[in-house]
Amino acid sequence: MATAELVLGLLHRGPAHGYDVKRGHDAWFPDSRPLAFGQVYTTLSRLERDGLVEVVDRGSEGGPERTVYGLTDKGREHLADWLAEPIQPALGAVDEMVRKVVATIHTGEDATAFLARQRSSHLRRIRELRAASAAADDDTPARLVRDFVAVHLDADLRWLDGAMDRITELKETRR
Structure with missing residues (x-):
């Protein structure tokens, strides 16, 4: 599963924190296995490390601190490339x-x-x-x-x- 690219797609409409990314994924694929919070945050960390997303805000809004991520230009380009490329037909694809x-x-x-x-x-x-x-x-x-x-x-x-x-x-x- 292309979790990183899906996270980029979920951030396409604007910055979001991990909880919103998880909720967005589960809404896009309601009949699939829900995306685990741990996978969301691990993926966001990896995408940040790779320069595909960046932290745009940190706030608590009266609760726990939430980090808000947004796409970088490199992230938008990576997403566009992924969406344009057909997958190689194979079992499981x-x-x-x-x-x-x-x-x-x-x-x-x-x-x-x-x-x-x-x-x-x-x-x-x-x-x-x-x-x-x-x-x-x-x-x-x-x-x-x-x-x-x-x-x-x-x-x-x-x-x-x-x-x-x-x-x-x-x-x-x-x-």
């Missing part, structure tokens, strides 16, 4: 693909462009798998593995197409 689509929508980036890039990446991988199967001798286990991967990629393509349709419909209704 579905979760990250869905997370990137949701983060792209919530950060105001062009979700249809990301979906198109992801679709192209999946199609390229399916072609590679088919070419490998056609070139191979009758190696049944290898073909079964390739078939398994291709079927899952095909299911991903159907999901990508459905997501594109929904986002396109939403854009048209907002006009």
Whole structure:
């Protein structure tokens, strides 16, 4: 899971403290495992160390001290690069693909462009798998593995197409 990049995405709309980052993540992914507070603060510390976020305020507001973090220019650039890059199609990559689509929508980036890039990446991988199967001798286990991967990629393509349709419909209704 790309926790660091999701934290950057959550800070995209403005500075926040760790509690708000955790709440934002859990709201973006209500059917997923909640993000642990420890993971939030560890990630924020690492992002600060790497120059991707900075402390913009420290205050207590009548309670415990809260550190407020904001994106740096380097952090914005890192987030934009992550959102633009399609993930490499592989088993287990579905979760990250869905997370990137949701983060792209919530950060105001062009979700249809990301979906198109992801679709192209999946199609390229399916072609590679088919070419490998056609070139191979009758190696049944290898073909079964390739078939398994291709079927899952095909299911991903159907999901990508459905997501594109929904986002396109939403854009048209907002006009």
